[in-house]
Amino acid sequence: MLPLPFRSAKQLASLIRNKKIGCLELLDLYLKRVERYNPKINAIIFMNIEGARKRAKQADRALARKEVWGPLHGVPMTIKESFDVAGMPTTWGVPQYRDNYAKKNSLAADRFLKAGVVLFGKTNVPLYLADWQSFNEIYGTTNNPWDVTRIPGGSSGGSAAALAAGLTGIDAGSDIGASIRNPAHYCGVYGHKPTYAICSPRGQALPGVVAASDISVIGPMARSADDIAIALEAMAGPDDIDGTGWQLRLPKPRKKSLRQYKVSVVYTDPEAEVDGEVQKRIEAVADFLKKGKAKVVEDARPAFGSRQAYRNYIQLLRAATSGRMTPELFQKNLAAFNTLQPDDESYQAQMIRAQAMYHKDWLAYNEARHRMRLAWAEFFKEYDLLLCPTATTAAFPHNQKGERWERMVMVNGKPQPSTTQMFWAGYSCNFYLPSTIAPAGFTSEGLPVGV
Numbered sequence: 016m017l018p019l020p021f022r023s024a025k026q027l028a029s030l031i032r033n034k035k036i037g038c039l040e041l042l043d044l045y046l047k048r049v050e051r052y053n054p055k056i057n058a059i060i061f062m063n064i065e066g067a068r069k070r071a072k073q074a075d076r077a078l079a080r081k082e083v084w085g086p087l088h089g090v091p092m093t094i095k096e097s098f099d100v101a102g103m104p105t106t107w108g109v110p111q112y113r114d115n116y117a118k119k120n121s122l123a124a125d126r127f128l129k130a131g132v133v134l135f136g137k138t139n140v141p142l143y144l145a146d147w148q149s150f151n152e153i154y155g156t157t158n159n160p161w162d163v164t165r166i167p168g169g170s171s172g173g174s175a176a177a178l179a180a181g182l183t184g185i186d187a188g189s190d191i192g193a194s195i196r197n198p199a200h201y202c203g204v205y206g207h208k209p210t211y212a213i214c215s216p217r218g219q220a221l222p223g224v225v226a227a228s229d230i231s232v233i234g235p236m237a238r239s240a241d242d243i244a245i246a247l248e249a250m251a252g253p254d255d256i257d258g259t260g261w262q263l264r265l266p267k268p269r270k271k272s273l274r275q276y277k278v279s280v281v282y283t284d285p286e287a288e289v290d291g292e293v294q295k296r297i298e299a300v301a302d303f304l305k306k307g308k309a310k311v312v313e314d315a316r317p318a319f320g321s322r323q324a325y326r327n328y329i330q331l332l333r334a335a336t337s338g339r340m341t342p343e344l345f346q347k348n349l350a351a352f353n354t355l356q357p358d359d360e361s362y363q364a365q366m367i368r369a370q371a372m373y374h375k376d377w378l379a380y381n382e383a384r385h386r387m388r389l390a391w392a393e394f395f396k397e398y399d400l401l402l403c404p405t406a407t408t409a410a411f412p413h414n415q416k417g418e419r420w421e422r423m424v425m426v427n428g429k430p431q432p433s434t435t436q437m438f439w440a441g442y443s444c445n446f447y448l449p450s451t452i453a454p455a456g457f458t459s460e461g462l463p464v465g466v
Contacts, residue, residue: 020048020181023239024090024246027184028131031078031089038074038089041184042067042133045091049136049182055163058176059093059136059183060154061103067091067135074133086245088131093183095174096137096154097144098233099218100124108142108151112222121218123187123233123250130249138173138186143339147197147406147436149173150415158413159201161462165410168198174236175202179463185242187250189219191231192332193405193440196465199236199452200405203463206236207243211447213263214247215254221339229335230444240453270399273307279315279394281403286321287438290408290426296455296464300402316401317394319387321438326365327387328441330380333369340370362420362434388446402466405452406436409462 016022019036030036046064053059074089099105099117106112120128128134139149139157149172150156157173159165160180167176171188175198178186188195190208199206214233217225235246252263270276280301283289305311340348352371355364372380394401411424411433423430443450452465 018181020045021238024087024185024237024242025239027090028087031074032083034078037071038078038133039068039071041089042071042091042135045183046135048180052160052180053182055158056160056167056176056180056182057155057157058138058160058167058173058180060096060139060173062136063102064135066102067133071133074131084129084131085249086130087127087185087249090132090184092127092132092134092185093136093138093174093177094124094127094134094186095171095188095219096140097170097189097219098124098137098187100134100137103137105222106151106153107144107221108140108153109221110152113153115222117218119218122215122254123219126249126252127187127246130245132185136183138171138177138183140171140173141169144170144189144191144194145336146170146419147193147433148413148415149176149198150413156413156415159410161203162410162460165412165462166201167410168201170194170198171206171236172198172201175199175204175206178202178204178236178238185238185246186236187233187246188236189216189231189233190444191228191335192437192444195234195236196405196440196450196452197436200465201410201463203454203457203465204236204238205240205243205454206452206465207234207247208232208444208450209234209247209251210449213252214250215252215257217254217256224338228338230332230447231335240451243451273304273309276304276309276399277397278304278309278311278400278402279398280311280313281316281401282314283404284321284438286325287407287435288426288429288431289404292409292458292460293404293407293464296458297402297404297466300455300466304402312398315394315398317387317390319390323383324387324445325438325441326360327380327383328445329362329365329437330369330372331377331384331445332437332441333366334372334377334380337370345370362432362437363418366420384445391446391448403442404439405465406439407431409458409460409464 174186179202
């Protein structure tokens, strides 16, 4: 049995309901751990201790009256800094929003509270949520609990680090470029990127922004698959803007045993070579599936090219994030666009093109994406699951110098631009598909690997 702080939210909620531990007692246990361990990790960057202790006491009194608020009654929770929580800052790591304190909760925060959580704090993010590391001028750098010289991932890096260090019971993040998935991978926890639009992102936006972004989703992060299922059930469902004429009902699993599943396993790709240490952990999961009598096929993929898919994703991704650009930065980008060579396919060049494209060009990329979505639909008529890497390496050392595309990571002894990781980010994200990251063991250096 795991030590109490590292148990799943489901297990913690059961202990509370069975009066093995009180809600306030459990909250205080986590707060003591935050006080002791958080200074070295810097995962949790804001707490409302008074408000949390008040709610924990209310949760204890409710339970004494035999009232259970929901499946997560009394479970201490943190949430990514980008979600609005009344009385807490929402800055996205941007200095100009340092004093932006939310006046009301995001819809996701309200839904978690309805499920019974005690929401006590917020977790760190990178500037504009735009990095696979988590550092900014306001809150500083978050470290990986497994090795503090390495990154926890981003942009939900603080959330993953808090879970891995046993500083919180459950968390939630957002994902447009593996921002849930890569931190889960790097920190050895579970993360789920839901199907696009099944979880309303209302209140998870920059100040003044209300429209949902293309590609971007919100989703749960946790220490167990059970917790992911519980949290997704709490988060999912239509927003008021969608009307009251429909409701979401997630389907039950289509198969009951491993022997009924047909799985494709992808280990690497010419567009984004994957380190051998990561491939070994994928192979171990594939071997487990084979032993369970699942039908495992290597390298089966939908009927389109990797390079085509990757380029499509970068264009649509950077178009989706271009709204954050200031007028001055947009004009600078237009000037850079006019100097690009036609054969320049570098990440920077693709990003500049995406941020300057005409709407007609966007429509063409969107049409191409839809055709690839149809190819994915055909693929999943035959296969139940695609098992693949989350990133090209395990957690790499901190590197905050230069632009993202200038930083290198080592893959099989060779330098690789850190932005190459975006290939695996877009593999599901760009096509609105769900993707779950589960811990799959460790590298020879003791670093977690998720698949």
